[in-house]
Amino acid sequence: MKLTVWTYEGPPHVGAMRVATAMRDLHYVLHAPQGDTYADLLFTMIERRDHRPPVTYTTFKERDLGADTADLFRRSCQAAYERFRPEAMIVGASCTAELIQDDPGGIAERMGLPVPVIALDLPSYQRKENFGADETFYRIARALARPCEKTARPSVNLIGPTALGFRHRDDVTELTALLSDMGVEVNVCAPMGATPSDITRLGAAHANVLMYPETGESACRWMERDLGLPFTKSIPIGVGGVRDFVAEVADLLGVAPGLDTDRLRLPWYSASVDSTYLTGKRVFLFGDGTHVRAMARVARDEMGFEVAGMGCYNREQARAVRAVATEMGVEALITDDYLEVEAAIEAAAPELILGTQMERHIGKRLGIPCAVISAPVHVQDFPARYAPVMGIEGANVLFDTLVHPLVMGLEEHLLTMFRADPEFHDAAGPSHHGGHAPLVAAEEGGAGPRAPVAESPRDISAKKTEGGGATGAIEVVWLAAAERELKKIPFFVRGKAKRNTEAFAAARGETEISVDTLYEAKAHYAR
Numbered sequence: 001m002k003l004t005v006w007t008y009e010g011p012p013h014v015g016a017m018r019v020a021t022a023m024r025d026l027h028y029v030l031h032a033p034q035g036d037t038y039a040d041l042l043f044t045m046i047e048r049r050d051h052r053p054p055v056t057y058t059t060f061k062e063r064d065l066g067a068d069t070a071d072l073f074r075r076s077c078q079a080a081y082e083r084f085r086p087e088a089m090i091v092g093a094s095c096t097a098e099l100i101q102d103d104p105g106g107i108a109e110r111m112g113l114p115v116p117v118i119a120l121d122l123p124s125y126q127r128k129e130n131f132g133a134d135e136t137f138y139r140i141a142r143a144l145a146r147p148c149e150k151t152a153r154p155s156v157n158l159i160g161p162t163a164l165g166f167r168h169r170d171d172v173t174e175l176t177a178l179l180s181d182m183g184v185e186v187n188v189c190a191p192m193g194a195t196p197s198d199i200t201r202l203g204a205a206h207a208n209v210l211m212y213p214e215t216g217e218s219a220c221r222w223m224e225r226d227l228g229l230p231f232t233k234s235i236p237i238g239v240g241g242v243r244d245f246v247a248e249v250a251d252l253l254g255v256a257p258g259l260d261t262d263r264l265r266l267p268w269y270s271a272s273v274d275s276t277y278l279t280g281k282r283v284f285l286f287g288d289g290t291h292v293r294a295m296a297r298v299a300r301d302e303m304g305f306e307v308a309g310m311g312c313y314n315r316e317q318a319r320a321v322r323a324v325a326t327e328m329g330v331e332a333l334i335t336d337d338y339l340e341v342e343a344a345i346e347a348a349a350p351e352l353i354l355g356t357q358m359e360r361h362i363g364k365r366l367g368i369p370c371a372v373i374s375a376p377v378h379v380q381d382f383p384a385r386y387a388p389v390m391g392i393e394g395a396n397v398l399f400d401t402l403v404h405p406l407v408m409g410l411e412e413h414l415l416t417m418f419r420a421d422p423e424f425h426d427a428a429g430p431s432h433h434g435g436h437a438p439l440v441a442a443e444e445g446g447a448g449p450r451a452p453v454a455e456s457p458r459d460i461s462a463k464k465t466e467g468g469g470a471t472g473a474i475e476v477v478w479l480a481a482a483e484r485e486l487k488k489i490p491f492f493v494r495g496k497a498k499r500n501t502e503a504f505a506a507a508r509g510e511t512e513i514s515v516d517t518l519y520e521a522k523a524h525y526a527r
């Protein structure tokens, strides 16, 4: 048992639903208890799809358990086939149904339906959503794809985009255009938009473009082995990633590595004078392995940030993330426990977090700006506008995404200079952080800003360092004058300064921090 409040990934059958919903003319019969239809909302609300996922649930209830649940599954399968007439079906069990061991695959096989029925065996208690998607697509490809004649012109399959994928819709559009500029056609994009008949044609491509290893790697590895299709390893996120990708595709297909950079603005935007203050900003990255490792390179090489920490929640990507972390000079954090992520972020005291919806909450609590770069995401990250993260336009989108949460250079400067100003005082906060927090009514005769009712969410310095923090077991007390001096430090770096000073004092066995200690610590760390 593990006490869990937030999970980064759903159970594996949600991954299977993401594949089924992404495809057309495929139906999923899911042996599941009443109530599991909640997962429909992920697609109809968060992704705002205009139709229900193609999933039939058996929705067994408590009283069904005394009867024949296997028969219930059989009847659901038959009804789903007759109603939807899909080209192929997938069948499987959710976590609770796994316990009653009805064997949906075996039952469906014995029914002799006139379409291919693909059995899924998803271990709900060991694996999670991404595994579910990857395994489901692998099973579908393996059951349906056959060797076939290659297309006359150079072509690739786009592999990995699913329903509920972070920016998958627009990444597909962007990559299709990028490949077209090189004279490369897309043979099949799958699972997104593909029918079972399309899957039978996968082998006609000259190579596979593995867009998201989380959801497509097993299928690509199988196609490489059994259909002789090589697949790309580079992730086309960021300018460097796109250039590597173009070179890799050119190499695999024997075409010229053309790249139209007319619309590319990231390099100049980050080189322009206003971006000078971005240099060396300390950034912490967390999310799925693919987005984290690609974004770490963008952050360091294209934005001039310093990577202060990074990690991923999906263990399947641990090795790849560790390799990039080593390159960045940090240790990778591989965990699906958001409390561990929060502790690591607090310890690293970054000035910017690039993460998931969870890190957005952590950022709010710690008062650190955050941009979302990976699933899990909420409805705001399925935007109506065109917003890829891959390709040339993706690089432009990333520049905006990474810069906006940071207080712009001038505003940051003003915040420090006009600390007592009613608009720019410390507690006001940047507007996108819900900065208009209620202020305490002006004290009698008083004027100007007042402390907010609650502790300012971004004032890390106001929090007590408890056991296990940078100071270890020693309780270090800040003297009033030193606390006032600390507040003169811009809030972006105040957390780090506070931690360093406490560690410095603790190392010298001091229990009080004076103004002198603060400056001695500053001099010590500047050496």
Ligand code: SF4
Binding pocket: 011, 032, 033, 035, 036, 094, 095, 096, 097
């Ligand atoms: S079967 Fe799994 S997903 Fe469905 S309600 Fe039970 S634990 Fe949740």
